[in-house]
Amino acid sequence: MAIDAALGRLGIKPGVCTSSTRPANPFEGQVIYETDTNNIRFWSGSAWESNKGGIISSSAPTGAAAGDIWYDSDDGRTYIYYDDGSSQQWVEFGAPPSGSTIALASYADSAARTTAIPSPTEADLSYLQDTNSVEVYDGSAWAAVGGGSLVFITSTSVSAASSVSIDGCFTADYDNYLVVMKGTAAASATHELRLRFRASATTETGNVYDNSILYLSTGGSASGVRFTSNLSTFSSVSTLYPTDGYAYIFRPFVSGATTGIIGQGAGTTGDSVHQNGNNTTSTTQYDGVNFFHATGGTFSADFYVYGVATS
Helix, strand or coil: CEECCHHHCCCEECEEECCCCCCCCCCCCCEEEECCCCEEEEECCCCEEECCCCEEECCCCCCCCCCCEEEECCCCCEEEEEECCCCEEEEECCCCCCCCCCCCCEECCHHHHHHHCCCCCCCCEEEECCCCEEEEECCCCEEECCCCCEEEEEEEEEEEECEEEECCCCCCCCCEEEEEEEEEECCCCCEEEEEEEEECCEECCCCCEEEEEEEEECCCCEEEEEEEECCEEEEEECCCCCCCEEEEEECCCCCCCCEEEEEECCCCCCEEEEEEEEEECCCCCCCEEEEEECCCCCEEEEEEEEEECCC
16 A cells, blocks of 8 residues: 655555456455446455445446445446356346246135235235235235236046036136136047036036027038026037037126136037027026036046136
């Protein structure tokens, strides 16, 4: 160090250099000033350490050392220089290092979350295991992240089965749902798959299903029929190939009429597509659905249930 008393200036003057011309053989406690980074550093005995006072600039400082703090005057963000022993980089405050992950608080369901977080704050995040969804607290209520999207609820697979029930898939978490069937093998008998709603593991077998069906044949002609029954048609299945189908189900868990739009992309001989508009006359709150072969034959398929996020 040198004492600069010229022109009446008194003070201790550190060694002046740049980040690339630091002393080759420093001693412990040696202090330098870098003209390219405007930073004061000292030799700790093993490395040049920053004074940690922070650097303000519109571009990333060069020659940074672990622990340096930089405020980007262009975007208003603050960074710290991170050295994990094998790589070095500027890391934004509040962001994880590259390659790491953030674990969200996970709860079995919304009731368990309420018990754990009785007074959430805005921007709180949580993961619900029963709906496989991430939700954020918007200041007044929990809302699904990525509003307006489909949120996977559950799935099940059957092989050579005559019937399958999916219970507990409709809740108050969502108003509307999409159920998708992907056929995995041809059926034992060509006929319809039918649909009935369920409540508390009990199938609705009352005469409450109002069906309006449009058939589009392979020849291009169309026909329709309307009837009330104790079931709803869902999709035709064939002995020739696997069959896919879907059902949009509106407000099944609400105490009121449940409406569905049901369609399939491949059907039995003579019918390539059919579309069914279904409305129940019952006000029961349904929490599940049952699919069954019309004649007791068997079918093989994967079923997927999605909630439709609306916020």
